[in-house]
Amino acid sequence: MKVLVLGGYGLIGEAVLERLIEDGHDLVGLGRDVVQAQRRKPRAQWIAADMSRLLAAADWIPLLAGVEAVVNAAGALQDGPRDHLDAIHRRSVAALVTACEQAGIRRLVQISAIGADLDSDNAFFRTKAEGDRAVASSSLEWTILRPGLVIAQGAYGGTALLRALAAFPWFVPAVLADRPIQTVSVADVAEAVARTVGGSPARGQIIDLVEERARPLGAVLLEFRAWLGLPKAPIVAAPAIIGRLAGIVADGLGLLGWRSPLRSAALAALEKGVTGNPKPWAEITGCPPQPLEATLAAMPAHVQERWFARLWLLKPIMFIVLSAFWLASGIVGLARHDAAADILVSRGLPPAAALGMVLAGSVADIVVGAAVVVRPLARLALLAMIAITLLYLAAATMLAPDLWLDPLGVIVKAVPMLCLVLVALAILEER
Structure with missing residues (x-):
């Protein structure tokens, strides 16, 4: 059977795609950027398309040629530059x-979410429920699956945050630590989809996919900490104001293209708990x-898991430090351009050329410092930082090699900053 999986390289979509390939189906994956997916999953055919632009039946018809079943594993958490929930x-x-x-x-499997509700004041849950209603009111052989907190070997969004909080040194911080949570393995979600695609009696039903027992979020975090192989640590419940402030910051970052799982929509969902009927x-x-x-026992953790968990919370700090450093460097350069130009003149450059270099360098520093916190521009900004730093080091070596021995490390300090840029570039990818 030829099956189209929407969001085929996402946390759930990828597991579904792999499971259906194992069953002998021909798979087509759809997503906005499928270049990496084509490299990682060459056994599937891939279509690059943005669902938010496929708003008429005529937009879908060419993509459904030869398809016998559709699995919708696509979704977004909150509105932003790249995401439009409605x-x-x-x-x-x-x-x-x-x-x-x-x-x-005839066959359509809709992967929805626990808590989807037409009357919800949360846009995520409301729009999910509206999509479910469109499916349920159709003449298709449909099934709507509503997973709880999905746990997978891959780390993205909430699953990445769980790892990061669990790996916190000395204690485990948690907002809403007492909220009840029911998890589900991504393998169980993929199995449910496979059964439904294959003709399961769940057709025409809305099914929750959750483990039998709910447990507090704090207990989930402690299970993850044990899974990572880290020493036992107490749960420290963070005040609610911390969660609200984190949500405000994360929402702001969302406007810049960063998809933080701490956004207000996620916190509002957590406030209600993540529970269903198994x-x-x-x-x-x-x-x-x-x-x-x-x-967790089915996906043993190794050193790469601990690396990831520890780096995840450091990632935003890294980008904040880089942005602040480059912005400050550019602003100081502009504010003291005469003094900076005098240094170059003392090394033999004409005054006009020296002033031009200082102004150009300061503006470049400010541009990359601002661009690095805008997600679509971050990679280009990091590459520009590398190029500017190397150019700076080369120019300094030619014009003033003695500065390498400056007791304040004027030149030498650029090297660890270059290393930080390289690390930021290495961990930029989100999935």
Whole structure:
């Protein structure tokens, strides 16, 4: 069977894609940027398309050629420069449903979310529910799956945050540590999709996918800490104001293109808890989703997991430091351009050329310092920082080699900053 998986390289979509390939299906993955997915998953065919722009049935029809079943694993947490919830969760899904009916595609699996509710004041849950309604009111053979907190070997969004908090030194900080959580392994989600695509009796139902027992968020974090192989540490409940401030900062970063799992929409969801009813799926399959302990035992952690967990919280600090350093360097250069130019004149440069170099360098520093905190520009800004630093070191070596021996380390200090830029570039990717 030819199956189209929307969001096929995401946390859930990738696991679904792999599971359906194992079952012998022909897979087509769809996403906005599929270049890396094509390299990592060459057994699938890939289509580059933005669901937020596929808002009419006619937009979908060419993409459904030969397809016999569709799995929608796409979604976004909150509105931002790259994400439009109403378009992705509601309008595009409604257009997809119409296109499937017109194209004669009968089977559709919609991966929704625990808490989806038409009356919710949370845009994520409301738009998810509106998309679910479009699916459920169709003539298709549909199933809507609503996973709890999905745990996977891959780390992205909330799963990355769990690792990072669990790896915090000396204690484990947690906002809303007492909120009840039911997890589900991404393998169980993929299994549920595979059963449904294959003709499971869950057709025409909305099914929660959660482990049987709810546990506090703090207990989930302690399980992750043990999984990482780190020493025991106490849970320290952070005041609610800390969570609200983190949400405000994360929302601001969202406007710059960064997708933090600490955004206000995620915190609002956590406030209600992440719980569902495991019984319907257990009755259908005779086997409920595995508990968190079994999920973690099935994906042993090694040193790369500890590296990632420790670096994740350091990543924003890294970018803040880089931005502040380059902005300050540029601003000081502009404020004291005469003094800076005098240094170059003393090394033999004409006054006009010296002043031009100082002004150009200061402006370049400010531009890259500002650009590095804008997610779509971050990679280019980091590469520019490397080029500017190397140019600076080369010019200093030619014009004033004695500065390498300056007791204040005027030149030498650029080397560790260059190393920090290289580290930031290495950990820039989000998935």
